[in-house]
Amino acid sequence: MSKPAKKSFKAFDPTSFLANLGPGKTSLNFRTGQTVYAQGDLAESVFYIQEGKVKLIVVSKEGKEAVVAILEAGQFFGEGCLNGQRLRIATTKTMEDSHIVAITKTAMIAAIASEPKFSELFMGYLLTRNNRIEEDLIDQLFNSSERRLARLLLLLANFGNEGRPQPIDTNISQEILADMIGTTRSRVSFFMNKFRKLGFISYNGKIEVHHSLLHAVLHEKPHLKAEE
Numbered sequence: 001m002s003k004p005a006k007k008s009f010k011a012f013d014p015t016s017f018l019a020n021l022g023p024g025k026t027s028l029n030f031r032t033g034q035t036v037y038a039q040g041d042l043a044e045s046v047f048y049i050q051e052g053k054v055k056l057i058v059v060s061k062e063g064k065e066a067v068v069a070i071l072e073a074g075q076f077f078g079e080g081c082l083n084g085q086r087l088r089i090a091t092t093k094t095m096e097d098s099h100i101v102a103i104t105k106t107a108m109i110a111a112i113a114s115e116p117k118f119s120e121l122f123m124g125y126l127l128t129r130n131n132r133i134e135e136d137l138i139d140q141l142f143n144s145s146e147r148r149l150a151r152l153l154l155l156l157a158n159f160g161n162e163g164r165p166q167p168i169d170t171n172i173s174q175e176i177l178a179d180m181i182g183t184t185r186s187r188v189s190f191f192m193n194k195f196r197k198l199g200f201i202s203y204n205g206k207i208e209v210h211h212s213l214l215h216a217v218l219h220e221k222p223h224l225k226a227e228e
Helices: 014-019 079-083 105-114 116-142 145-156 174-181 185-197 211-218
Strands: 025-030 035-037 045-051 053-059 065-072 091-094 098-104 201-203 207-209
Touching: 014 045, 014 116, 045 079, 045 105, 053 098, 065 174, 079 105, 098 105, 105 116, 116 145, 145 174, 145 185, 145 207, 145 211, 174 185, 185 201
Parallel strands: none
Antiparallel strands: 025 098, 035 091, 045 098, 053 065, 053 091, 201 207
């Protein structure tokens, strides 16, 4: 008796789905350093990064900027408009040439309702983002800046995700790293040099993060102080 043929399941392709979304979708191309939207702008659309990289920046009343997140291809941003946010609470700028799809609030709600796989993709992103925010808060409260930097480097190199760890672009400067972990650029420079001497990272045009850094973080090696 012959075995029944296995069913072939085609993976959901958000790029293809968004390309055929119809009214309410706009494809946008940005050069490096361009602003997608600014803090205080009207919040009317959700954005999906097809290619490129975007940083989220919060600006204080005194004009001081702080990078709070770096987003890459396959991620959404600007989703606050779906929850009643009228004005943007952050500024978003591209870190490299980027192709981004803008989806109006109305079109996004319709897409979530009409395509369960897209809804699942978007909900998965929101849950992952929420977990990351909670982990960042715990990190700020209980870990030293050295350990926070180690964790951030592992995240930027995509440790823990499918596939091999990726090199970190040098356009993610030490100033940006300092903003994201809440310390000074000089402290980041000191720790980066320390990590390099310990063999945790190396420089070869880009920052290469090695598994030894992950091992040091997981096993709380004395190289990474628990307190400042």
